[in-house]
Amino acid sequence: GQQVMQIPQYQHVQEGEDFTTYCNSSTTLSNIQWYKQRPGGHPVFLIQLVKSGEVKKQKRLTFQFGEAKKNSSLHITATQTTDVGTYFCAGDFGNEKLTFGTGTRLTIIP
Amino acid sequence: DVKVTQSSRYLVKRTGEKVFLECVQDMDHENMFWYRQDPGLGLRLIYFSYDVKMKEKGDIPEGYSVSREKKERFSLILESASTNQTSMYLCASRGTRDSPLHFGNGTRLTVT
Numbered sequence: 001g002q003q004v005m006q007i008p009q010y011q012h013v014q015e016g017e018d019f020t021t022y023c024n025s026s027t028t029l030s031n032i033q034w035y036k037q038r039p040g041g042h043p044v045f046l047i048q049l050v051k052s053g054e055v056k057k058q059k060r061l062t063f064q065f066g067e068a069k070k071n072s073s074l075h076i077t078a079t080q081t082t083d084v085g086t087y088f089c090a091g092d093f094g095n096e097k098l099t100f101g102t103g104t105r106l107t108i109i110p
Numbered sequence: 111d112v113k114v115t116q117s118s119r120y121l122v123k124r125t126g127e128k129v130f131l132e133c134v135q136d137m138d139h140e141n142m143f144w145y146r147q148d149p150g151l152g153l154r155l156i157y158f159s160y161d162v163k164m165k166e167k168g169d170i171p172e173g174y175s176v177s178r179e180k181k182e183r184f185s186l187i188l189e190s191a192s193t194n195q196t197s198m199y200l201c202a203s204r205g206t207r208d209s210p211l212h213f214g215n216g217t218r219l220t221v222t
Contacts, residue, residue, distance in 0.1 A: 006152070031208065033210060042200060042216055043200070043213050044213070048208070048210065088152060088153065090153075090211075092208075096160060097155055098143075100153040100154070101152055102150065102152035103152045
């Protein structure tokens, strides 16, 4: 079936360290979206990547879409306590629905 | 700003009961979705709808049905609730195929 694998499941970092989460699909994606869910909250859209090899930045966050459009990553530079939450990727296989990864829960050690 | 409203934040039901979860969006969005979220499993799609009276099965539709009689409202129905349906249920909507999902605050359902 169409699945999106996301690793790691958990990541604990010292404040100021970098953080990366990775998503992989067995088949080519039309596009991939990234969401952040704060503790007790609901997922909130961060960004969408559409083009092969695309790189987008939002302040300390860098998003990449692989050349084959099968993998993606989110990298946070110099984490802050406000970055705490669970980060999800969601892949569009071209069939109207979005398939979410299992998420990476980021905790920050002050 | 898009508002997606789920009727209940917390719900406790008994095994075998029929359960209705309601979701309303105020942005005239075409597409609406129901996901369930469980620890370690992420968000799994139950059903989605791309127009009034249209529905498509997601990845885990068993034990659920949906209704979309009006564009703004998408209901999830548990015909006979079971304990393995205890979960957080999230409704989402989007305007077009390539626009982002807007989520409601979720309904935490406990089936005893």
